Amino acid sequence: MTRAEIIANIEEQKKNPNLKLELKEKTEYFTNLLFYTLFDSNTEVAKNIDMLEVTFAELIDLACWETEKPCSKIWQSYLEKLPVILEKLNLDAAAFIKSDPAANSIEEVYLAYPGFYAIAIYRLSHELFKFGLPLIPRLMTEYAHRLSGTDINPGAVIGESFFIDHATGIVIGETAIIKNNVKIYQGVTLGGLYVDRKLRNVKRHPTVEDNVTIYANATILGGNTVIGANSTIGGNAWITESVPPNSLITNTAEIKIKKVI
Structure with missing residues (x-):
C-alpha cells in the first residue's frame, strides 16, 4: 500500500469519535x-x-x-x-x-x-x-x-479507617462493600463468581463487615457473600459463601521438610 492508502485505511477504521x-x-x-x-x-x-x-x-x-x-x-x-x-x-x-x-x-x-x-x-x-x-x-x-x-473500582463502597498492607495485587470490584476498620493484605481479591454482561447493575462482589482482617492472597467471591464482623480470613483462603461474625477461616496445607544430604 502507498502512504496515502495506509493513512486512508487507518482513518476509515478509527470508529470512536469521542476517544480522545x-x-x-x-x-x-x-x-x-x-x-x-x-x-x-x-x-x-x-x-x-x-x-x-x-x-x-x-x-x-x-x-x-x-x-x-x-x-x-x-x-x-x-x-x-x-x-x-x-x-x-x-x-x-x-x-x-x-x-x-x-x-x-x-x-x-x-x-x-x-x-x-x-x-x-x-x-x-x-x-x-x-x-x-x-x-x-x-x-x-x-x-x-x-x-x-x-485495583479499586471507583464504584466500591468503603468505610472509615481502611488499611491496605503492601498493596500489590489487590482487586476490589465495583459492587464490593467494605465497612469500618478493615485490614487487607497483598494479593486479596474481592471479586465476582463469574463475568457476564447481564450482571451489570447487579451486586456481584462481596460485603466485608466491620473489623475484619483478610490476609495475603485470599479470594472472596460473590455478591451474596458476607464476611461477618470481627472475622479473620487466613492467607490463600477461597471463599464463595458467607462467613458468620467472629470467625477464623484458615487454609491449611501439609508442608514437608526433607533434609538433603
Whole structure:
C-alpha cells in the first residue's frame, strides 16, 4: 500500500469519535493536583483549587458529550466534598500507623505507602462516580492502579479507617462493600463468581463487615457473600459463601521438610 492508502485505511477504521487520549492525560494531571492540594504542605490550597476548577472544566469538555454539558454543574458540589474526603483519608493514614510496625512516621505513610495512595485516589474518584460523571473516575483509579498495584473500582463502597498492607495485587470490584476498620493484605481479591454482561447493575462482589482482617492472597467471591464482623480470613483462603461474625477461616496445607544430604 502507498502512504496515502495506509493513512486512508487507518482513518476509515478509527470508529470512536469521542476517544480522545488527551482525556487520560488530563485526568492524571487533575489527580496529581488533587493529591498535592490535600497533602503537600508547600502547596497553596486556594491557588490549586483555581487550577483544579480550570482543569475540571477541560475534562468536562472531553468526557461529557451531551450538548448542554450537564456535567459542568458538578464542580461546586465536588469541591464541597473535599474536606470530608480529607478527613476520611487522615483516618486511613492513622490506621496505617496503628497497624503497621514498619511505619516510622505519618509522613512516611502519605509519601511512601502505595496502599494509602490507592485509597486516596479511590476516595477522590468515588465521589465523582456518585455524581455519575462518565469515565473520569475510572481513569483516576486506573492511574492509581498503575502506580500502586492496587485495583479499586471507583464504584466500591468503603468505610472509615481502611488499611491496605503492601498493596500489590489487590482487586476490589465495583459492587464490593467494605465497612469500618478493615485490614487487607497483598494479593486479596474481592471479586465476582463469574463475568457476564447481564450482571451489570447487579451486586456481584462481596460485603466485608466491620473489623475484619483478610490476609495475603485470599479470594472472596460473590455478591451474596458476607464476611461477618470481627472475622479473620487466613492467607490463600477461597471463599464463595458467607462467613458468620467472629470467625477464623484458615487454609491449611501439609508442608514437608526433607533434609538433603
